[in-house]
Amino acid sequence: MSHPRLEVRQLAHSFVRTQVLADISFTLSAGEVCALVGPSGCGKTTLLHLCNGLLDVQDGGIANGFANPVTLFQQPRLLPWKTAQGNIALSLKARGVPRARREAAAIRLAARLGLSRDDLDKFPRQLSGGMQSRVALARALLPEPDLLLLDEPFAALDIGLKTELYALLQQLQAERGMAVLMITHDLMEAVRLSDRILLMAAEPGRIVGRFALAQPRAQRDDAWVYRTTAELLQERVVRDSFGLPDAVAVQPAGQPATLSVLPDSSLDAPPRSPSRC
């Protein structure tokens, strides 16, 4: 298993008679960070649940070559009757790691994520939202996953906490070479963190644009992120997808483009059936 990949081929999905996903195809390789961007309700979460197996594939295929995928949900989803430490160690407990080892590992990782021993003895209800997110992140990262599926886990946090947690995540991603598939509706977040952006549109959910970000992630400063996000927002397909009015601004002249639009065969494929909702 030198180069595991997640391959999604011509995936489609409907709930009863509503088609939520149509003709989704992409691949994700080891060490790559890919962002799925799109407006609310475009089927991002459904796609993620198909990838992590919470939903059964109806049409098309998903080949997951990663041995150790882990999902981080929108809400922390901690067991309220377990202490923070118990919650973190749960992911190793599921794998049958003996208690002493899993607790030691949990304490070590928690310390890196800014959780004190005192916090670890608390129950989720006694922790703030930011602390709960840290616990959820620690639980996800403890078994050293090779694929991380993120469903906007920090969307509810304030910008400072969010930035801090993403920085931590990025650090650990770089150390371990995890592949990351992240869902977000925040373009700037996608620009800051990912190698590749897949743009989705709703009704039915489909991929309408693919962008590659060549700048190494470590070298992206705020200015670069703002400029690239602005550039992205000039793209017609982005504006359409989010339902923004036509752009009036012109392309900033004299600056090299930071973004390259990738060719995609499925890009022009028409949706298969009109949505009813």
Place this chain on the structure above:
Amino acid sequence: MLKLAVPARWQGAPWLLCAFRPFFLATLASAVLLIGLWLGYLRGLWPLPTALGGPLVWHAHELLFGFGLAAVAGFVLTAVPEFTRTAPVGRPLFFWLLVLWLLARASFWLSGLLGPWPAALCNVGLALALPLLLARRLFAEPSRRQWAFAAGLLSFALTAIGFYSDLLQGLPPMRWLHAGIGAMLALVLIALSRISMRIVNDALEARQADDPQDEPRVYRALPPRRNLAIFCIALYTLAEFLLPGARVGGWLALACAAALFNILNDWHVGRALFSRWALSLYLIYWLMALGYAALGAALLWQALPMSAGRHLLTLGGMGLSVFAVLNIAGRTHSGEELDPRAWVPTSAALLVAGALLRLAAGLPGWPYGTLIVASGLAWLIAFGLTGYHLGAVFIRPRRDGGLGCEEPLDAHGEEGTAPRCG
């Protein structure tokens, strides 16, 4: 309009800097004088002043409306303006209140000669003056109306009115003095909750500084438990008044004891409790609880005389809390830190011992006369020491340059930022 003024010779006198000074001095003097006279009378050394109602009424009346009311007056006239953030009580006003207190003493002591009316006017006037004069301050802020203080002061005044109304009608007035004890103890509970917040949290902080490993704890005197205790005390006082000697009162007295012990749930904060002031305040609740338990045992099983329990409440609970208030509020508002010397715990221990000796005096088979005297002597020494050490603070000018009731001033002449104590 009558314009009150302080006589010229005492303008700016240190003992009139703040309302508590003359009243606390009066408290200390009466503590020693009243018990000294009483002990001498019990030993047959001298007669008591010819007051109406007889010696026992004199003893109870003076300790309640003399000693007790002086302490209450000094405390509320100083503390209420402070925690309602209103201007301090004017010097002429409290000076003339003090004169009224002195007249009240003299008129009652001589009531055998003067008849009941002068004593009635002076004592009732003083007891009523406190809630009426402070009413505006207590209700100044609509969001923080001090109902508890107002109600406590009013019910205390009510017992004074009742006492004199009985006396004027020639009825035995003792029941009103028993009710007065209930009102006084309720006031003690209300005042203690404010003082204890500061004392116990200071002790916790000191403990925390000594031992940073300790988990930080905060003490809060939450109202529900205190209100339950005040409710029980009110019921017991009412029952004792309406049905003296009835078993109902016995059960209610036991309920008071349990409710007072229940307050101590807030107090079990670890080793910080063993600092001197925290422990002294803590013991006040114990003495009051034991006092009510003894009253309950007396009413239900005739196990011991009522007076044994009664004196745990008064000599113990009231005495120790007056001692604590004098030391804490008195020194703080004189611009001094709390007294670190050994006479303080010695006096507190003597008061506790005095209360327990007085309880023992009531136990069958114990030497009544000897224990009464021993108990009284413990009180005399405790308040004698307090008068000597603390009285000196009340008659000298402030050493920090303050000119009124402020808490200790720092080098720049500004009040410290420490939490306020009521």
Place this chain on the structure above:
Amino acid sequence: MRLLRTLLGDWPAYLWSGWGALASLLLLFAGWQLAAEHYGSLVLAQPLEAFASLGRFWAEGSAVQELAITGRRALSGLALALLIGSALGLAAGVSMTASMMSRPLVTVLLGMPPIAWLVLAMLWFGASDGTPVFTVFVAAFPVVFIGALQGTRTLDGQLREMARTLHLPPHLMVLDVYLPHLFSYLFPAWVAALGMSWKIVIMAELLASQDGVGAALAITRSHLDSAGTLAWVSAVVGLLLAIEYLLLEPLKREVERWREPS
């Protein structure tokens, strides 16, 4: 082990917190005293008279004996209700169909007055232990059943999803996800059932047994012995209070510590 340690460690503070409850009880005694003095001891004995009677029963040994009999019956009925009620409630909760079907049945059971069950039980079991035990069982059963049913139905789907993505093996799924949640519903139901079982066993004994506290009450009633009656009542209530506050409440506090907000 940790549970035991915290239980023992918090014991003094917990016991001390009982003063508040004691104060309320003593206020109740004061009211009782007042009523007794008003109506006279023949109608309502005074608290101290009742306690003196209880002391006499204790000294004679009848208190322990009758309480043991009553306790045995109440606990047998309760144990049956807990076992069967929890098991069936869980089973019904798992299946939507079963829970739909069982709800009206449980409403019928809850609505049926225990005295009606008692009459039926007397027909079926006569004067044996079966009558009180059955009555207790049938009265406590729906309470436990509902608790178990609701506990199962309210299992959080999000937590289940989370556990699935972590590949939690089935036995851990039960131990770490299902049971703690269920317990928070079952435990209060069990406590409610315990309280009911005490009340109902005495009613059943009063009408259908020759021994037990209920039968002893029937005797004191026939002798117009108000003090004796109240003595038995105090014994039963006191025992229930002791179980509730010395055993169940501390246990509940410990196992539901996670519910306290900081």
